[in-house]
Amino acid sequence: MPELPEVETTRRGIAPLVEGVRIEEIIVRNPNLRWPVELPAEVAGQTIERISRRAKYLIFELQHGSLIVHLGMSGNLRVVAAGAAYRKHDHVAWRLASGSELRLHDPRRFGSVHWHAGEPLSHWLLADLGVEPLGNEFNGAYLRAQAGKRRAPVKNFIMDARVVVGVGNIYANEALFLAGIRPSVRVNRLSRAAWERLAQAVREVLLEAIRLGGTTLRDFVKQDGNPGYFQQSLNVYGRQGEPCRRCATLLTGCRIGQRATTYCRSCQQN
DNA sequence: ATAGTCACCTGAGCGC
DNA sequence: TGCGCTCAGGTGACTA
Structure with missing residues (x-):
């Protein structure tokens, strides 16, 4: 689904609802996305300091590393009230200290969620990317x-x-x-x-x-x-x-x- | 190194 | 209503 504008729209939409908020628990309902979703226990309990974007990736910058999320062809992220009924294809849910839940919905499962402890841009998915089209180097x-x-x-x-x-x-x-x-x-x-x-x-x-x-x-x-x-x-x-x-x-x-x-x-x- | 193809997966829409 | 086919916003891995 999403190209850069849709990813950026998503980022702007969820940022005020998740920045500065602690993650209580991450629920991986279906790990079989484009790459297996494997998240260490230490992700829970960390606060989302900032959500940024590189290319079509959303980067949730936590205290001790980053969650790198891609929406693939059919993914979207929405913040709902905790306990709201899961929809089909809600594969990953972040239970937040605010009482809300962030949910990744992705029918085709071409999206992905990675944990990266180091500098986010050094992750292999991001390391070889070209310039940002809205940045200064692009002309x-x-x-x-x-x-x-x-x-x-x-x-x-x-x-x-x-x-x-x-x-x-x-x-x-x-x-x-x-x-x-x-x-x-x-x-x-x-x-x-x-x-x-x-x-x-x-x-x-x-x-x-x-x-x-x-x-x-x-x-x-x-x-x-x-x-x-x-x-x-x-x-x-x-x-x-x-x-x-x-x-x-x-x-x-x-x-x-x-x-x-x-x-x-x-x-x-x- | 580059260009082209395939694969991953589900759902919608179409013709029959 | 159902079946089979084609197509869809992405992108890494493969082949020549």
Whole structure:
């Protein structure tokens, strides 16, 4: 489900409800997520000092280490009253001293929960990640340098987490539309100006999606149970065969890197 | 090193 | 109503 805006929306939603609160107990109802959930007993009793984000990972910074949570394709985190009935696919629950419970709900179980005693960014899942798209190092020159002599389609490249993190299938399609770049173009064929437009478009689309609370396609809900509203702003994703909002040309669909791809053959010519 | 493919899992939607 | 098929917001591991 979640790309960077949905993860950030989740972080902002739960932060005021969990920061500074002690974890009384962690209940692992089903450890069979993407990786087995194995949490040492010492996690209970610690206070959540801060919840931060790196890429699509949420980092619960505790007193003596971190919980690193990924929501996979279908995960969400919500804070509910302690004792509320479990729903199907509520796999992990944090019983909090505030009397609430934080719950990880993830039908497809592509999400994960890791305990890491050291510096969180040194965890193997986080160690080799590329730059944050909303950070200072991310710009056209950086993308161009990273592309080097590579020949991957630009859509694959922009979704490569070793280059830049947080850009999933929805926002890759949307950013390429905003930048006027065809998703299939090989990265060694893009001009300086195109890279600059793309960096700007990625930043713009992510910020706007965060502002609107993310994109709700099927089941994403914010921590308060409400959906995000960015789906109403989608220009191309999921709109194959429908008219381009800018020029009314019918949008073209194809698959790039096994993922559904939609673009306007008129507006996106590089 | 890079590009492309596969796998993990459940649920929704569609055609028949 | 049911069956079988396809597809879905991610990403590590594998193959050439």
